[in-house]
Amino acid sequence: MATARAGLRTGKHLMRRLVTPALAVFALVGCVAQEPQGDAGDRSGASSAKESAAGNYTHRLPIAAYSYTDDEYASIEAAENVLAGACMARYSLSFDPPRPAPAKPGPDRRYGLSDEKSASLFGYRPDPMASTRRPAQLGKDVRTVLLGKQAVGATGQLEYRGKKVPDDGCLGRAKHDLGKDYAYPEGSETASRISSQSYRDAMLRPEVRTVFKKWSDCMKKSGYTYTSPSEPFDSPAFREGPVSAQEKATAQADVACKRSTGLLDVWFTAESAVQKTMIAKHAGALRKLQALHRQKVAAAKKILSQG
Known part of the structure; x- marks a missing residue:
């Protein structure tokens, strides 16, 4: 379990973006909308030396072709905000969503430190500023109508000035209205399962076991005893308290050994080879998922073009 933990954790951004925003596994709670990371075009071909040096492994895996790109995700989020704003206007409330900050993804960590x-700087911890997003500052009325029952803990019918409010608020209704025709849970679950299972299966391959050794x-040789790159992540000293000089030294040796080997x-x-085999077995479902993604993005862009 320890070996699989790091990859499942560090590959979380890809898994989140493999599913529709409403079904996202790793949604950021507390913000008005979710924050994507990384690019997810079809990058299953040969990687350039520059890409390899940058360590953008997660989003060059074959399964990444079945998720949204940053630009696509941003279009969906913006369209949801437009629909939510129109809903809010029916309650004589205005909703001015914060302009999303440029994505600042941290170094790829699917295979541990890279x-x-x-x-x-941070040892085995993520850069604390890499995925920081300030929650929108909302007034009580706006928050109630925008987010619905989850904002106020209501149990019965929620109303605002005599008007019924959707249980999931205007934003939830907007997400539902935009995504209802493009939801495909089976395809989303298939893609997410491939992303996680391929990580585990790849570790069983002889070439991976050899390079682990x-x-x-x-x-x-640097004075550290670990059998796999995920083991340092399990050290309590590397998860709690301030980052120590020992943690930084271990992390630097870790990266240096990854590069030299x-x-x-x-x-x-x-893992790419494993994924290609798995994708071939589920080609129909994944093609359908990809087509629905494109249709949803087109619908979002149409909403944005109409203001």
Whole structure:
């Protein structure tokens, strides 16, 4: 379990974006809308040296072709806000959503640490500023109508000045109205399952086990005893309290050993092969999911073009 934990955690952004926003596994709670990370075009072909150095492994995996890109996700979110604003106007309330900040994804961590600078600054912790998003400041009335029962803990019919309010508020209604014709839970679940299962299956491949051993031997030469790159994440000292010099040194050795052994590229190549096999077995469902994604994005852009 320890070995699988890091990859399932660090690949979370891809898994979140593989499903529709309303069904997102890792939605950010407390903000008016969700925040995407990374790009998800069809990047299953050969990677350039520049991409490999950047460590953008998660979003170059074959399954990433069945998620939304940042731009697509932003269009969907903006369209939902337009619909929510129209709903709010029916209650004589205005909704001015905050302009989304440019995405600042942190270093890719699907296979553990991959960035030397991040390791030297934060050890095994994520950059605390990489995914920070300030919650929108909403007045009580706006919050009640926008978010519905979840905002006030209501149990019965929610009303505002004599008008019934949707249980999930104007924003929830907007998400439902935009997405109802494009929901495909079976396809979304298939894509998410491939993303998680391929990670586990790849670790069983001989080439990955071999490179793990090389990485472990490299770490031992630096004075650290680990059998897999996920083990350091399980250290309580590397999860709690301030980042220590020991944690930073361990993290830097970790990244250096990954580079010298080629672990990241070997693991990525192995998982890509696993995913291609899995995708071929579910080609019909994934093609349908991809088509519905495109249709939803087109619908969102149409809403935006109409203001």
